[in-house]
Amino acid sequence: MQDKKPLGFIGKSVSGSWDSGTIAWNLCSRSTFGGSDEEVFKFAKDAFRSNVSIVVNCAGLLNEQTWKLCIQVNLIGSTIIARTAIEQFGKHNGGAGGCVILIGSVAGMSAAPHWPVYSASKHGVIGLTRGFGSPRQFKHHGIRFNCLSPAYVDTPMTKNKDAFLFKEDFTDSRELAKLALPPADVAAQIVKLTEDENQNGDVVVISTSRGVEKVEFPPMPLY
Numbered sequence: 001m002q003d004k005k006p007l008g009f010i011g012k013s014v015s016g017s018w019d020s021g022t023i024a025w026n027l028c029s030r031s032t033f034g035g036s037d038e039e040v041f042k043f044a045k046d047a048f049r050s051n052v053s054i055v056v057n058c059a060g061l062l063n064e065q066t067w068k069l070c071i072q073v074n075l076i077g078s079t080i081i082a083r084t085a086i087e088q089f090g091k092h093n094g095g096a097g098g099c100v101i102l103i104g105s106v107a108g109m110s111a112a113p114h115w116p117v118y119s120a121s122k123h124g125v126i127g128l129t130r131g132f133g134s135p136r137q138f139k140h141h142g143i144r145f146n147c148l149s150p151a152y153v154d155t156p157m158t159k160n161k162d163a164f165l166f167k168e169d170f171t172d173s174r175e176l177a178k179l180a181l182p183p184a185d186v187a188a189q190i191v192k193l194t195e196d197e198n199q200n201g202d203v204v205v206i207s208t209s210r211g212v213e214k215v216e217f218p219p220m221p222l223y
């Protein structure tokens, strides 16, 4: 993307507000609905040509009934975007580096009885972020990877109870809806993450109850 201006955000509500490109949307669509991996990567290469340096992948699906599709969109789609960004604008390939923002969820860090597969896919998105955003990777490709993980956001995703398990538990979601974040708050935080050169490999949670928090992961024993 040129001059730090995003080519496009995912989602019908905002897609008209930016220039015409919708790279991540096209990538996820193609990875989900059409073509081989080779074709998807070829499309991505063409789309990422010429000075792209910021990519935000917001496309996502919560549906425990179509759980394979959920993994395909959330985890495989994010993986294709991450890998293609590295290949296309990584410094190791003569590119200028840049930044990739993946959208996770607090469900990527908590037990989620009503959407376990969605939760697993978002745990995976966090793993991608931390691995590709590690100092060793950054030294190689010069691309910052960060993950913004929202709690409930007031979007169409939260209205489709048929997508959840035990949907009878959601008899009255109006109180919860009042506590959901406005999408604009999430968008503002995405922009901040693209701008802050000090953030890399980070998972940032945003919620109505606690605001914006960087997640601290415990050090793990390797043996």
Ligand SMILES: NC(=O)C1=CN([C@@H]2O[C@H](COP(=O)(O)OP(=O)(O)OC[C@H]3O[C@@H](n4cnc5c(N)ncnc54)[C@H](O)[C@@H]3O)[C@@H](O)[C@H]2O)C=CC1
Pocket: 010, 011, 012, 024, 025, 026, 027, 028, 029, 030, 032, 033, 057, 058, 059, 060, 061, 062, 073, 103, 104, 105, 106, 149, 150, 151, 152, 153, 154, 155, 156, 157, 158
């Ligand atoms: N709404 C919420 O409470 C939360 C949402 N999120 C995440 O935020 C992101 C945005 O979700 P929402 O706007 O809430 O949901 P949404 O359902 O309103 O929007 C999701 C968007 O993803 C696109 N999409 C889905 N499958 C696709 C595919 N195969 N190819 C291309 N595009 C596809 C849809 O067209 C839609 O525009 C997702 O990654 C979601 O997992 C994270 C935490 C909370």
Ligand SMILES: CCCCC/C=C\C=C\C(=O)C/C=C\C/C=C\CCCC(=O)O
Pocket: 062, 104, 105, 106, 107, 110, 111, 112, 113, 114, 115, 116, 150, 151, 152, 153, 157, 158, 159, 170, 173, 176
């Ligand atoms: C009727 C209200 C529920 C709407 C939920 C819809 C979308 C959620 C998207 C997320 O990414 C999850 C956000 C926050 C909660 C995460 C985990 C809490 C435990 C979930 C569970 O009960 O299974």
